[in-house]
Amino acid sequence: MSIFSKEEAQKLLKKALGYSKADECEVSLNGSEAGNIRYARNAVSTAGExxxxxxxxxxxxxxxxxxATIDEFDDASLEKVVRRSEELAQLAPENPEHMPxxxxxEFPESIGYVAATEAITPDTRAAAVAKSIQVSKDAKLQAAGYLENSTNSLAIMNSKGLFAYNKDTDVIFSxxxxxxxxxxxxxxxxxxxDVSKLDTFSATKIATAKANGSIGAKAIEPGKYTVILEPVAVAYMLENMFFGLDARNADEGRSFMSKPGGGNRLGEQLMDQKVTIYSDPFHPELPSSTWNREGQLLxxxxWIExxxxxxxxYSRYWASKKNVDPVPGPGNIIMEGGTESIEDMIKSTEKGVLVSRLWYIRMVDPQTLLLTGLTRDGTFYIENGEIKFPVKNFRFNESPVIMLNNVDALGxxxxxxxxxxxxxxxVPPMKVRDFTFTSLSDAV
Incomplete structure (x- = not known):
């Protein structure tokens, strides 16, 4: 058994902590149970747990x-791993950024655990994949996909009296x-x-429509275009920005949040007024833990309003250096949207490009968050409010910060x-102007 209940975890951690002779000691218990199934060319290739x-x-x-870390939990092993961590501590150099x-x-219970997801069996996964494969066969296409479900638990306890526990489930499908x-x-x-929200049939329908619709792609000139980004493309585009919401990196001049001459951009109007980005551990569609590994309440x-x-x-160390209160990083990321559907965005576009997905994104300049990458899996030319034809994929060079200053509509x-x-x-689908495509790609 890899998933301990709150009570079981508390009992084990208390026992381990009882062996400690250090000035301070923290013990954590991390468990996971996961199952997966992978398929290619309309046939299952691997499956496991x-x-x-x-x-x-x-x-x-x-x-x-x-x-020190261990995966044995008898009394002798618990004492052994505590002694080993103490030996390593005596050999370690002092950490100038050490915080007590x-x-x-007090942490409220998270809402990220769903019993039905934990109860997924190999038969459940096989049935979900069978639906996907049948859709692909009916469309005369070849499908390659992956489905994984997981249940995770994490508990921490320290010698100062802190105890925290979280249990969650997840299921992903591509x-x-x-x-x-x-x-x-x-x-x-x-x-x-919640696995009850997963519909592999409809997801595969979307993928097959993109595949058949992208046959016969035409080349158009690279340049600046009005672009409609579907949510998966938005997630890829904004991910590096989400990772950059850190004060220390900004204060030390290492991020797009750095201010010329020193300091950070707190309080600045950095993006269009339509852009609001926040975190909320109790959002029903994207719940997260209510605490982080430092034992701070989330x-x-x-982040952007x-x-x-x-x-x-602000980490606890950096907050102490700057004489401000610590601000734990986000446990999840949510961007507010609007009311327009992708169809509405297409109808309002005189000339533009619909992007289904971005990939192979790499950093060009951390200071401006300039990224490069490619479109793929269905890119389409829009004219006079209609999709006219599929187009060959592009390489782009664009900063999500600049992009979020050019937002015309959100869904x-x-x-x-x-x-x-x-x-x-x-994240929402979005329509943005002046998105920069720099060259064509022969990838599909």
Missing amino acids: ISRLSLSVSSSFGKKTGT LLGPQ ITTRNEEGTGSGYAARGFN TKRN KGVVKNLS KPERSISVESYRSYL
């Missing part, structure tokens, strides 16, 4: 800390469909805490997965 459970001990003497452990905290000739490609991805917090930078995360936020990080975000 993985169970993991480990206990980690961090011991500190003054500013010297050592950490936090004392007891599907790529292509024709035999390799000239058309479509993609869809879904992620939920609450609803605006109507285009203004309202908050940046309803959807939970979207970035398969590069396997993180989920709640």
